[in-house]
Amino acid sequence: MNKMVILVTTSLFSAFLFGTIKTNAQTTGYQVISNQSASRVAPYHNANNESHYIWNLSHTIKLHNLENFSTTTWTLERVAILSHNGKKAVYFNVTDRTGQFSGWVWHGFLKGGPYQYHEDSNADGLNLSDPANTRDFSMLGNYIYGKLSADGYLAQPDLMKLTQYYGTRHTNNLNTPFKDAIMSENMTLDPTNLVGIFEYPVSDLTKMIDPNTGDILLEDTGNGELGNTVTAQIENFLKANHTTRYGLWFNLSGSASNGTLSLDLVYMGIKN
Template sequence: MFTASLFFTITNYLNAQASSDYQVVKTKYYTSSTPFHAKNPKQNIYLWNAKHTKRLHNLKNYPNSFWTRAKTVTLRKNNKSAIYYYVAGMTPHGTPNLYGYVWRGYLKPGYNPNYKVWNGLDINYFLSNKDYQRYIDQSPSQNLSRKVLHLFPNARLSLKLSKLTAYGSTLTDFQKQFSDVLMVKNANYAFYNPRGKVTSANQKLAAIKAAFDAQGYNQQKRSALNGYQIGIYYESNRQTGGVLSYDDGYYAGVTVAKPLN
């Protein structure tokens, strides 16, 4: 037993010594928190400490999470180099202290695609129209967005147009990339709660629909908008009765337009 114990101790020591031979030869920092997720959420993928001597977390234990990159480091050992990301874990339940270094080959860009468990994601980091559509289709915070999109059954969701809407862009900004821009101020106001009152998604939808009707865009005309694209941004907070959060710095609303190209 003593011999086995001694062998185990020496082996662990030698493994630690070998791992500590990793050298940082290059570091790059980032100003934006680009999200990544595991290519294979069922695979053992470890976050390491800076010296690559200790496993801190296993990504397999956080299958619904995504990981934001703060910096990239190039590690060298025995004349071989590998690029690692220093990441912070973002979980649906806000699990703290998920930090570490992970080989970049284990990750792929974008949010975790299981949007059923996610709310309030930054619109800037969706990868495509399809990605943003999946979020709207699945996220609990997008109930109103789904209802509004149904008012325009033949308009295709556009991430680019949605970003312009969220940024509170001017008509001139829209016209640089789109034509026949349809923005109805009263419809966009209806995404918000009136002062001192919380309105439900259905109440907001009725007000949005009424605003378009008043502008001459009834359901028949809305359904005839073939070849148009639609941009939308809205986030609700289920914990506060569906109140729109004003803290993210974006504007709620919907815009319909034709792309120039």
């Protein structure tokens, strides 16, 4: 009789246990349709300050609440499609910059671009791509040349050729004297009147983009200061050498989101 009681009790307990597990699975009901790496690593921030959860991939465990990360810039790493009750939704796998917090969140709870710390009256509004490409090169160049022209500075053709000479071949020609470079390129410049700055790459790019906090990602949102900082740097150099004629060469490459964004910069002037 006691054995029967034990068997019945055990059976009831097993039925209760597995029944509970089955019910939880039915309640969750999320299926992973696809899960793949993001086409490009990109920064995101919260779309609003409301309470939205970051989940594990199977959508069974709440890992974090977005309202506790109102100033965080998230990095998109993977994209998944989950199905629930016959409806499909896109989820982003994101990680904060420290790598301590990560998980899956419905894509509509995030907005593209890094969190903006402040409104910057000196922002250039360029919205560079990530990684930088030829479009960004043209956009930054047009911005700088336009600002210099508006401020009364003139691009001198031979100086433009000379800066290109040192810029595109700087690994071999960095120590080439001005007079030798001028002769090799058939230019009509007086080498004794030339001054120049050569940076391969610039050493303080983060501060050039965001002097306050050094957030390099701001240049991807139009809130960086790179265009204005480079322009001001060149103008200060020309003013110090009492000239309005300049030559400029630069190269922009790499990615802000993975920390490889780089700017090579050469500018020269003719002393009056």
